[in-house]
Amino acid sequence: MSNLTEQPPAIRLEKRPDGVGILWFDTPESPVNILSSRFFGDFAAALDGFEADPSLRAGVLASAKPDSFIAGADLKQFVGLDAAQGTALVTEGHRLLDRVAASRKPIVAAIHGVALGGGLEVALACHYRVASEDPKTQLALPEVQLGVLPGAGGTQRLPALIGLAAALPAILTGSRFKARKALKLGLVDHLTSPRGIVDVAARAALQLAEGTLRRKPRKPTPLDRLAATGPGRSFILGQARKDVLRKTRGLYPAPLRILDCIEAGQARGFRAGATAEQQGFGALVGDSKGKALIKLFLAMTDVKKAGEHLPPPRRVSRLGILGAGFMGEGIAAVSMSQNTVVLKDLTPASLGKAAKNLDAGLAKREKSGSLTRLERDRQWSNLVFSTDTQDLAGCELVIEAVFEKLELKRQILADAEAVLHPQAVFASNTSALPIGRIAEGAKHPERVLGMHYFSPVPKMPLLEIIVTDQTADWALSTALAYGVKQGKTCIVVKDGPGFYTTRILAPFVGEAMLLLEEGADIEALDKALKDFGFPVGPIALLDEVGIDVGAHIARDLGAAFAERGWKTSPAAAKLVDAGYCGRKNAKGFYIYPPEKKGKSGKKQVNPEVYGFFGGPARKSFPAAEMVDRLALLMVNEAVRCLEEGILGNARDGDLGAILGLGFPPFTGGPFRYVDLVGAADVVARMERLKTTCGDRFTPCAMLVEMAREGKRFHED
Numbered sequence: 001m002s003n004l005t006e007q008p009p010a011i012r013l014e015k016r017p018d019g020v021g022i023l024w025f026d027t028p029e030s031p032v033n034i035l036s037s038r039f040f041g042d043f044a045a046a047l048d049g050f051e052a053d054p055s056l057r058a059g060v061l062a063s064a065k066p067d068s069f070i071a072g073a074d075l076k077q078f079v080g081l082d083a084a085q086g087t088a089l090v091t092e093g094h095r096l097l098d099r100v101a102a103s104r105k106p107i108v109a110a111i112h113g114v115a116l117g118g119g120l121e122v123a124l125a126c127h128y129r130v131a132s133e134d135p136k137t138q139l140a141l142p143e144v145q146l147g148v149l150p151g152a153g154g155t156q157r158l159p160a161l162i163g164l165a166a167a168l169p170a171i172l173t174g175s176r177f178k179a180r181k182a183l184k185l186g187l188v189d190h191l192t193s194p195r196g197i198v199d200v201a202a203r204a205a206l207q208l209a210e211g212t213l214r215r216k217p218r219k220p221t222p223l224d225r226l227a228a229t230g231p232g233r234s235f236i237l238g239q240a241r242k243d244v245l246r247k248t249r250g251l252y253p254a255p256l257r258i259l260d261c262i263e264a265g266q267a268r269g270f271r272a273g274a275t276a277e278q279q280g281f282g283a284l285v286g287d288s289k290g291k292a293l294i295k296l297f298l299a300m301t302d303v304k305k306a307g308e309h310l311p312p313p314r315r316v317s318r319l320g321i322l323g324a325g326f327m328g329e330g331i332a333a334v335s336m337s338q339n340t341v342v343l344k345d346l347t348p349a350s351l352g353k354a355a356k357n358l359d360a361g362l363a364k365r366e367k368s369g370s371l372t373r374l375e376r377d378r379q380w381s382n383l384v385f386s387t388d389t390q391d392l393a394g395c396e397l398v399i400e401a402v403f404e405k406l407e408l409k410r411q412i413l414a415d416a417e418a419v420l421h422p423q424a425v426f427a428s429n430t431s432a433l434p435i436g437r438i439a440e441g442a443k444h445p446e447r448v449l450g451m452h453y454f455s456p457v458p459k460m461p462l463l464e465i466i467v468t469d470q471t472a473d474w475a476l477s478t479a480l481a482y483g484v485k486q487g488k489t490c491i492v493v494k495d496g497p498g499f500y501t502t503r504i505l506a507p508f509v510g511e512a513m514l515l516l517e518e519g520a521d522i523e524a525l526d527k528a529l530k531d532f533g534f535p536v537g538p539i540a541l542l543d544e545v546g547i548d549v550g551a552h553i554a555r556d557l558g559a560a561f562a563e564r565g566w567k568t569s570p571a572a573a574k575l576v577d578a579g580y581c582g583r584k585n586a587k588g589f590y591i592y593p594p595e596k597k598g599k600s601g602k603k604q605v606n607p608e609v610y611g612f613f614g615g616p617a618r619k620s621f622p623a624a625e626m627v628d629r630l631a632l633l634m635v636n637e638a639v640r641c642l643e644e645g646i647l648g649n650a651r652d653g654d655l656g657a658i659l660g661l662g663f664p665p666f667t668g669g670p671f672r673y674v675d676l677v678g679a680a681d682v683v684a685r686m687e688r689l690k691t692t693c694g695d696r697f698t699p700c701a702m703l704v705e706m707a708r709e710g711k712r713f714h715e716d
């Protein structure tokens with residue numbers, strides 16, 4: 001007797017009268033299809049039924065979920081796997097997909113929606129691939145971003161299908177392909193509309209069975225011809241390895257393992273490559289770096305639900321943006337696909353510049369195939385350029401992105417309030433000005449909050465939302481929902497000097513200034529932090545952010561936290577007085593050679609700046625000491641933010657530091673870093689630094705308590 005609580009199978013076989021068996025994927029109790037041991041078992045059973053039935057001449061793999069083919073392997077299951085279990089899991093997947101590939105009856109994948117990771121690998125094992133020409137259809141092997149490798153045959157089947165030269169960047173970056181691009185690459189064979197996709201796939205399957213349809217071989221490119229020779233292949237793989245080492249500084253094991261698997265397959269055949277893949281997957285999934293990256297992804301998914309306990313968000317049909325500078329333009333770029341966007345500035349000239357850039361951005365996306373002409377026109381028609389505050393009437397959300405001047409922001413808020421509906425949300429895009437101070441004197445302080453975007457807005461994934469004691473829950477919920485629509489990972493923090501991200505960045509950059517005062521070398525300092533895993537060094541970062549901005553923040557936060565020993569170098573302010581603002585005015589710590597053919601040359605240290613730090617003679621500091629001084633101050637400040645309630649939880653602190661500031665992602669963030677090395681170790685290192693460098697290295701009470709009690713921030 002069947003158990004009433006038993007779940008239905010994840011795959012069911014529909015036998016059609018035309019002789020096609022449709023294997024419908026439908027993972028129970030999940031919005032998307034996910035590969036797991038259970039899924040493999042059900043898949044095997046469905047394949048048994050398909051193969052054994054002589055009335056079925058061909059098969060189709062399709063999804064019963066709306067707008068999603070298969071989202072890949074179960075990442076939640078990965079968290080608990082050790083290396084041996086990881087290898088065993090993917091070996092099972094290999095056996096199954098080898099069966100699909102070897103099936104005497106042709107099997108066609110009908111791909112509508114995302115086909116990611118193992119989901120794409122299922123499709124790669126099929127004999128033919130039909131995809132829907134729909135923006136929701138996206139194909140990728142994103143495993144490298146999760147610190148693992150495609151473990152269900154992807155490192156072997158993708159190069160075989162689209163060629164080594166095209167497969168390498170796809171696997172090594174995990175980039176997503178829309179349907180048209182996938183067709184161009186040879187990743188799919190035919191495009192159709194989403195509605196009739198299963199019928200089109202079934203027809204193709206029957207034609208393959210009858211021999212009236214064959215996959216069109218891809219036209220070889222010059223690189224394919226090069227890859228067809230032994231030395232050519234070695235050259236391409238060697239270049240790829242060099243490129244990976246340059247970009248990752250050898251800190252990420254996954255791309256190197258991926259290259260090993262591809263190389264094994266190319267040199268010794270599919271079996272050897274597949275075995276390397278199974279072993280490599282296990283090693284990566286069992287490693288702390290892989291685990292940290294998987295948990296980071298799960299945290300990013302989890303945080304999407306942050307608004308669930310709040311009142312429903314207000315629908316935003318009209319967004320107002322005040323200030324058409326670089327930030328305002330960026331916010332418009334990530335919003336214009338959603339609704340009407342009113343971009344307001346004082347002069348037609350600033351609006352004209354923003355319009356030109358936004359138009360160029362749309363044109364670029366159309367050219368790359370990620371937008372249709374129709375979609376480009378639709379998004380452009382959503383933009384309203386205005387110099388009149390009255391045009392903000394009717395906006396449900398207004399984001400100001402004007403200069404970082406308190407008085408100006410207050411004035412902008414007062415002007416906006418004069419025309420806004422009382423239930424419109426007013427957000428300030430500021431990196432450090434306290435929201436409560438901006439809201440002082442507002443008619444409706446309950447609708448004022450901060451939306452701190454990072455530059456450049458379209459590229460940076462984080463949005464830090466700042467609430468004051470007065471901000472209403474409905475206003476927060478509206479900002480959160482809108483941030484998610486803009487594709488951002490949103491963390492919510494409390495108002496306070498520097499909120500969270502700026503507050504933990506300030507001592508990090510401040511310590512870099514102090515080290516320069518003590519004689520450290522600019523390049524050596526930047527290199528040490530990059531070798532630790534930051535994408536840019538602290539000095540190069542200050543050049544990017546602006547030395548003037550940095551000096552301003554250092555002054556304000558330095559004053560706010562002076563009583564607990566924060567130390568601020570006066571050098572940044574002196575540099576600003578002497579006209580050094582960083583990259584934006586080509587007067588910074590580095591000299592940036594002009595771009596040639598869109599590529600920037602290697603930057604050189606500007607020797608003049610050493611004049612502000614005691615002269616050109618430089619001292620050598622151990623890299624580990626420089627890293628500890630900067631990174632531990634950031635970690636300690638992050639923990640303080642949790643202690644003071646600026647952060648609601650450690651998860652948000654990890655997300656903010658990684659996605660906003662580039663804290664090394666493979667550590668999992670400052671809180672997971674403490675868990676990894678142990679709070680006692682962090683406290684001991686800080687105490688040592690306190691004796692040599694001063695009170696700013698005093699570990700905060702929460703860290704000390706965790707060290708004493710052997711506690712962790714995260715349970716998993």
Ligand code: 3HC
Pocket residue numbers: 031032034071072073074075076090114116117118119121142143146149150151152154301302304
């Ligand atoms: N594993 C486990 N759960 C997953 C999942 C996965 N691969 N993909 C999605 N989910 C779950 C989410 O956790 C969420 O669960 P919840 O409702 O309980 O919170 C639910 O599906 C919906 O996900 P989102 O909230 O993220 O929904 P979106 O519509 O915003 O995005 C998505 C959907 C594009 C599928 C996105 O979730 C995504 O990118 N998923 C991960 C895709 C991926 O990286 N796949 C590769 C996995 S590694 C692999 O396949 C290894 C193989 O080679 C062996």
